[in-house]
Amino acid sequence: MSTSARPRVLLTGGSIAGPTLAWGLHRAGFAVTVLERSPARRDAGQNIDVRGLGREVLRRTGLQDAVMARLTGEVGTRFVDEAGRVVAEVTATAGRDGTTAEVEILRGDLSALLLDAVDGDVEVRYGDAVTSVDQDATGVDVTTASGARERYDLLLVAEGRSSRTRRHLFADRTRVVDKGVNIAYGTIDREEQDDDWWYWMTTSGRRTVSVRPDPLGTLRASLNFMTPDVGFDGLPVAAQLQVLRARFGDVGWRVQRVLEGFAQRPEEFYTERMAQVVVSRWSTGRVALVGDAAWGSGPTGMGTTLSLVGAHVLAGELGRTLSESGVTHGEAFARYERLLRRYVDSAQGLPPGTPGLMHPRSDRGVRVLHRGMRIALAPALRRFAEKTVITSQRHEPALPEYPGLRG
Numbered sequence: 001m002s003t004s005a006r007p008r009v010l011l012t013g014g015s016i017a018g019p020t021l022a023w024g025l026h027r028a029g030f031a032v033t034v035l036e037r038s039p040a041r042r043d044a045g046q047n048i049d050v051r052g053l054g055r056e057v058l059r060r061t062g063l064q065d066a067v068m069a070r071l072t073g074e075v076g077t078r079f080v081d082e083a084g085r086v087v088a089e090v091t092a093t094a095g096r097d098g099t100t101a102e103v104e105i106l107r108g109d110l111s112a113l114l115l116d117a118v119d120g121d122v123e124v125r126y127g128d129a130v131t132s133v134d135q136d137a138t139g140v141d142v143t144t145a146s147g148a149r150e151r152y153d154l155l156l157v158a159e160g161r162s163s164r165t166r167r168h169l170f171a172d173r174t175r176v177v178d179k180g181v182n183i184a185y186g187t188i189d190r191e192e193q194d195d196d197w198w199y200w201m202t203t204s205g206r207r208t209v210s211v212r213p214d215p216l217g218t219l220r221a222s223l224n225f226m227t228p229d230v231g232f233d234g235l236p237v238a239a240q241l242q243v244l245r246a247r248f249g250d251v252g253w254r255v256q257r258v259l260e261g262f263a264q265r266p267e268e269f270y271t272e273r274m275a276q277v278v279v280s281r282w283s284t285g286r287v288a289l290v291g292d293a294a295w296g297s298g299p300t301g302m303g304t305t306l307s308l309v310g311a312h313v314l315a316g317e318l319g320r321t322l323s324e325s326g327v328t329h330g331e332a333f334a335r336y337e338r339l340l341r342r343y344v345d346s347a348q349g350l351p352p353g354t355p356g357l358m359h360p361r362s363d364r365g366v367r368v369l370h371r372g373m374r375i376a377l378a379p380a381l382r383r384f385a386e387k388t389v390i391t392s393q394r395h396e397p398a399l400p401e402y403p404g405l406r407g
């Protein structure tokens, strides 16, 4: 580390992992600058889950009450057919994480709470991004799009699943596994008959539809369809909406409402291709990855939890370089990876056959899936299903105590 009083860290990405890490590093004694590519805080995003150890991190940061006050109010999950008939349902239960987790919150709300927690302590710069990185034995030189050239002790990358900095510095260690599903997200009006269940509708042609409540008086919806990668994600919004109308135009249930709602709120409409990022080692020299940039999950419901836990552990381990003599950043990075690798690998893995099994081709496939769901989610088997298929909390590490990291 440098000889200045407080080692300087540049942290790229100001969503979930970024501010969580910034909070911990500041408390541990680092001077932290957060660089966020978007020009302002990003409100976008749908319902995200915080499960298991993620809740413990929220407790430690002192944000648990604020988070619990902003939940989406989802009462459980209902799997329905195209006629709207309930095939199987799972009620949310306090203290248990089923398909609906105990903590369901809008991504923008959680991100805002985390950013508020570092307000005034950490410099957050919006609208800039790293363009080149050069590191040597004593520091990292970083150039940004705005032309700034600065030297830091460490560079920590929390840029999300398609991180550019990771692509530059970790290309030979990264595998992106395409999961074959196109997802279109948006917000639609709530109507009088709507309630607070998360509805998941499966129909033939490898198509699914999700509609769930938010705390703002609207509903969050997604249209999902499985195809080879035909570049849907890169199309302009108008063309994407046209593709969706062609693909889902014949589907009943609430789908026409969703299509109209997406078109009415283009600013809240976005798409992604389901994929998993697997990086064989999360650090190189003075640079480390965290959150989706390091292990971007597919649809496991664990992405936010892993980001919170990863950021907390990375901050705690780097804190040791300041509080214990002789601990280097290299050892801190290695311990961070040792503590979390097995947990992340298992949480990131999807149950066998998914997402294909969840997106049947034919009407017969849909009936078989629904029969399977009825069995798996029957009260006698539900706990087993939650443990082995729905949630993925195997290999949870014992979270070390980091004395300075308490809110």
Ligand SMILES: Cc1cc2nc3c(=O)[nH]c(=O)nc-3n(C[C@H](O)[C@H](O)[C@H](O)COP(=O)(O)OP(=O)(O)OC[C@H]3O[C@@H](n4cnc5c(N)ncnc54)[C@H](O)[C@@H]3O)c2cc1C
Residues within 6 Å of the ligand: 012, 013, 014, 015, 016, 017, 018, 035, 036, 037, 038, 042, 044, 045, 046, 047, 048, 049, 107, 128, 129, 130, 158, 159, 160, 161, 163, 164, 165, 185, 290, 291, 292, 293, 303, 304, 307
């Ligand atoms: C706009 C948005 C909407 C989302 N919606 C959902 C959702 O509906 N459901 C869900 O489960 N998950 C959603 N996610 C993903 C979810 O936030 C993550 O899976 C998880 O919380 C991990 O967070 P993260 O901080 O590692 O990465 P992310 O949340 O992906 O955040 C990465 C951040 O880094 C910024 N960034 C990217 N590149 C650079 C760069 N080069 N320099 C500086 N900053 C950079 C991005 O603008 C973003 O703010 C969304 C993420 C974003 C950014």
